[in-house]
Amino acid sequence: MSTLSLLDSPLFGGSLVNGEMRSLFDNAAFINRCVETEVALATSEARLGLIPEAAAAAIASAARTIRFDLTRLGRETELVGYPILPIVEQMADACGEAGGYLHWGATTQDIMDTATVLQIRHALDLVEQQLEDTVSALRKLDIEHPDTLMAGRTHLQQALPITFGYKAAVWLSALERHRERLVQLRPRVLVVQFSGGFGNAGVPRRTRTGRTGRARSHPRPCNAQHHLARRPRRGGGGRPGPGIGLRQPCQDCV
Numbered sequence: 001m002s003t004l005s006l007l008d009s010p011l012f013g014g015s016l017v018n019g020e021m022r023s024l025f026d027n028a029a030f031i032n033r034c035v036e037t038e039v040a041l042a043t044s045e046a047r048l049g050l051i052p053e054a055a056a057a058a059i060a061s062a063a064r065t066i067r068f069d070l071t072r073l074g075r076e077t078e079l080v081g082y083p084i085l086p087i088v089e090q091m092a093d094a095c096g097e098a099g100g101y102l103h104w105g106a107t108t109q110d111i112m113d114t115a116t117v118l119q120i121r122h123a124l125d126l127v128e129q130q131l132e133d134t135v136s137a138l139r140k141l142d143i144e145h146p147d148t149l150m151a152g153r154t155h156l157q158q159a160l161p162i163t164f165g166y167k168a169a170v171w172l173s174a175l176e177r178h179r180e181r182l183v184q185l186r187p188r189v190l191v192v193q194f195s196g197g198f199g200n201a202g203v204p205r206r207t208r209t210g211r212t213g214r215a216r217s218h219p220r221p222c223n224a225q226h227h228l229a230r231r232p233r234r235g236g237g238g239r240p241g242p243g244i245g246l247r248q249p250c251q252d253c254v
Contacts, residue, residue: 024122031068033115034087039063041106041194051101058098059091066094084108105196113193120253121190128182135175141168189253 046056076086092099
């Protein structure tokens with residue numbers, strides 16, 4: 001099988017990305033994060049009275065058992081250009097009548113961006129754990145080798161002696177600064193995107209009106225984004241505006 005990137009190369013891929021990080025960004029992981037976002041959205045909207053609680057419960061239940069037809073998903077993604085509509089259609093079929101409330105008020109970018117942020121959150125957890133392990137190892141070397149002599153270097157040549165403990169301390173200092181940068185990065189990157197189809201965060205709100213008491217829907221801005229951001233395990237806040245013009249958080253992460 002041919003590969004388009006060194007990341008996918010059976011020869012070099014393992015040297016560039018470890019298996020655990022790769023699994024966080026593969027196709028299955030992205031689909032799972034999209035489903036997780038749709039469930040969180042439905043749950044938040046039910047708590048705000050935007051959709052029936054029974055519908056949100058049915059969506060959550062279907063999400064736990066759904067098995068996607070990946071062949072159909074790939075074919076329809078090729079036609080649409082994005083995977084969200086094909087994912088939503090298969091989820092809606094699995095939800096029955098509750099499927100009419102799936103993806104309520106959302107647009108493709110809302111789901112894709114938030115799902116990607118969830119992937120990034122797991123990746124940052126992995127990077128921070130590996131960084132912490134490395135910091136601990138360097139701290140141990142610093143303590144154990146305060147008097148272990150080694151050659152210093154300048155212009156790729158041996159110079160006056162230094163200690164290995166000192167060299168380890170220099171590495172340690174740099175990685176501790178990087179650890180601080182990761183902590184500062186999280187609140188900028190781990191944000192929920194939910195601005196609706198045209199950026200005003202308008203969500204069809206179910207209301208009763210008139211003498212007949214029949215339900216009708218109309219777009220009305222609500223705090224669904226902020227409520228969604230406070231859901232357990234979302235791990236961040238909401239964006240201050242439509243994400244299509246706010247790409248810097250992901251750029252900071254890269």
